[in-house]
Amino acid sequence: MHISLRAGEKIYINGAVLCADRKVSLELLNDATFLLEAHVMKVENATTPLRQLYFIVQIMLMNPTDSAVARAMFEQSMRSLVEIADDQALLAGLRAVRGHVEDGRVFEGLRSIRSLFSIEAGIMSGDSAASPTQAA
Template sequence: MTLRISLRDGERMVVNGAVVRATGRVNLCVENTATILRGRDVMTAEEANTPARLLYFACMMAYIDPDNAARHRDAIVSRIGDLMGALESPEAKRVCIAFAQKAALLDFYGALTDCRWLIAYEAEAMARIPAAAE
């Protein structure tokens, strides 16, 4: 199955661990299995500053750095325990469990989708904290 990707000028993506940057508008067709992550889905270590973001970063690293997957899986297990303990919403817990199931099956790309939901949930929950304190 062919994956079609369009990149804008200057947009980056990771392909099998290599960072690729488009010069000009580019349309790519990937015709075999590859580890691909678009630049907007890449998180830096500095951006991993909340429990959900730390989980995303560990999962992203497991996905783009399979040679060190065991180390990254250990980080995922540690981070998911921290996050599950902090969640109160049944829906958030379900998403966290879905994330854990995908990560256990080494579907790190699919797990990243669940983790993006958790990041948005976490940001919304954190935004409510100052309003409750007033």
């Protein structure tokens, strides 16, 4: 896998943080868990239930050797979200997230959570047409 970084850009690989001092291309030759800086959520931005879930899963990805506490937080957060959610698209998305995380595909879990942000925003604003399945 080829990854291009700009000067000053960070990448998180298997728990390590790398910062490029100039434009650089990297080639990962084996399986590695990585997250580009653009996909990293800061704690102050974890302001909604789904964003908090994203932050928890992000911790699992960034620190794979010490994720027991994050996994327990993930399970608790998932239970809470499923209990209060009544939007079918959101529930389906949460099932996909759980499946990805349980299968060890944590990055796919993050991607699935990001795809649910617009549904959550619609629910929080009271917009019932926010769900893509309802809009069709």
